[in-house]
Amino acid sequence: MELKFSKMNGNGNDFIVINNMDLSVDPAYMGSLARQLCKRRFSIGADGLISIEPSKDAHFTMHLVNSDGSLAEMCGNGARCAALYAFKMGIAPRNMTFSTPAGNIEASITPNGVSISMGRLSLEGVTQEQSMTVEGQNIVYWHLTVGVPHTVIFLPTSAPQSKEALRELSIAIQGDIKRFPHSTNVNYVKLYKDSLHTLTFERGVGDFTLSCGTGSIASAVVAWLRGMVKPPVKVQNPGGVNLVHFKEIQKNLLKVSLEGPAEFSFEGVVTIE
């Protein structure tokens, strides 16, 4: 079967996007398809595969599978790509709603990119400032779910940062299933003036990605809880900036949105079995 796809990215967090509104590709097959097509240097290569599928109560469903074949319940950068794709393909209007396993998302195509309303985030589920010993090091971390699980670790601004050492640390943290039963994305955050610099080691990718939308939100919210920043928070990822807006609508409840770029890189056709 010949499958048309678009290659897209949000700040370099890259995705293969397919129009599967007619369900011509069985959704149950997405995990194995993602493992094949996302393999860098052997296939198209990407951090994940997004299948745009029908929805009962929204314009479409974003079905996002990580490069290792696991389901991502939510993805901030992927959500912006899915929204732009659906708009360009005539699947959804400029202001749209789409469903994800983490709930419905509202999105708007703006002159500056795409804005995603992530709904409400309860601060009651935030694990604040805990210590753990990983590979002989004492690590202070915060943990919260922004559709997907995120661990946030602050690094001193001046700390030398060996990516190899952070990779080893991230793999060990992700493997701590007792503490993180669904594994976790791991965000390393530094504060520079009034903006955050975040580097995310992603669950389901097994590597640092160039940007993580939900990781940007997690980093911004935790930095705000620590009194380091005020919204809107500019989060510099290696691949570009995500702007995180939030407002406390009642005690311990935030309304959160994410703004940033989404772009088409190229289109293609791939033969699948």
Ligand SMILES: N[C@@H](CCC[C@H](N)C(=O)O)C(=O)O
């Ligand atoms: N890059 C994403 C997050 C994707 C999901 C993650 N890999 C997971 O499975 O937890 C983002 O932009 O939010």
